[in-house]
Amino acid sequence: MYSIGVDLGGTNIKTGVVDENFNIVASSNIKTNLPRSAEEIAQSIADGVLLACEKANIKLDNVKNIGIGTPGAANRNTGIVLYSNNLGFKNTDLGGMLQNKLNKSIAIENDANAAAYGEYLAGGGKGYNNIVVVTLGTGVGGGIIINGEIYTGFNFCGAELGHTVIEKDGRACTCGRKGCFEAYSSASALISMTKEAMKENKNSKMWEIVGDLNNVDGKTAFDGMRADDKYAKEVVDKYISYLGTGLVNIVNIFQPEVLLIGGGICKEGDNIIKPLEKIINEESYCIDPHKSTKLDVAKLGNDAGIIGAAFLHNLKRA
DSSP: OEEEEEEEOSSEEEEEEEOTTSOEEEEEEEEOOSSOOHHHHHHHHHHHHHHHHHHHTOOGGGEEEEEEEESSEEETTTTEEEEETTTTEEEEOHHHHHHHHHOSOEEEEEHHHHHHHHHHHHSTTTTOSOEEEEEESSSEEEEEEETTEEOOOTTSOOOOGGGSBSSTTOSBOTTSOBSBHHHHHSHHHHHHHHHHHHHHOTTOTHHHHHSSGGGOOTTHHHHHHHTTOHHHHHHHHHHHHHHHHHHHHHHHHHOOSEEEEESGGGGGTHHHHHHHHHHHHHHSOOSOGGGOOEEEEOSSGGGHHHHHHHTGGGSOOO
16 A cells, blocks of 8 residues: 655655655656646646656555645644745645545644654654754745654644744844844855855856856855855855754754754755864754754655655644
């Protein structure tokens, strides 16, 4: 028997058929094509599920469970998406819609939580009971696993790690607050810092690297640092300092066995991990160095959400 996981995003609906060893044996990808009604999105999810089954050369009867990772807050007990700004969902019974279309039990969870669960099952968190996953992308996503269970808070809105403040009255955040971790440590924040440095320093080598501000991405400052550009190094150092501050806060609150960071920035490897380890070792609250949180890079990439969603039925219902 197989399980199916769906990573529902604002751009793509990615679906995978997953075997009992957490391997994705076949997948499909359908455009989300927003804005659309919830009913139309549910139909595309169902189409994606059937297409993935066809590619895996199996029938829906061979599928035991189907799970969906969705942006926003979702009630795992009822299958209702409480709120998702990107998708235009509010108290939307996505689970019920899909159950009617596929005649299968459907589990729904926040997408970052599903990805964290995937890392716990088969990625960088495998073998540990308590992990936290922080994803550095357009925003800062978070997923918390405590004793093998996803932590969501009593109202399914927990784990919004990106919206803790690290700079009082600092940069404006999309959530309405100022100084959020997300406003300083997302890939978007790094790109903004890079552009600011380039505008202020026309002799920066970063101009030679990208040519135009529109070409700046999360690698630009790191590429500049490798080219011995002092302005690029300043950007990288500042970014890592902010990121380290937020990660130390997370360590001090949860003391997970492993703290995993994911996102394209993590391809920098030791250039980002080593200085972050130094900050965490120096600043986190730790009595016994032999029982300190391990920092690592998430291992599953874009597959984490599919794998985690496929096994959401293993989790307890409140």
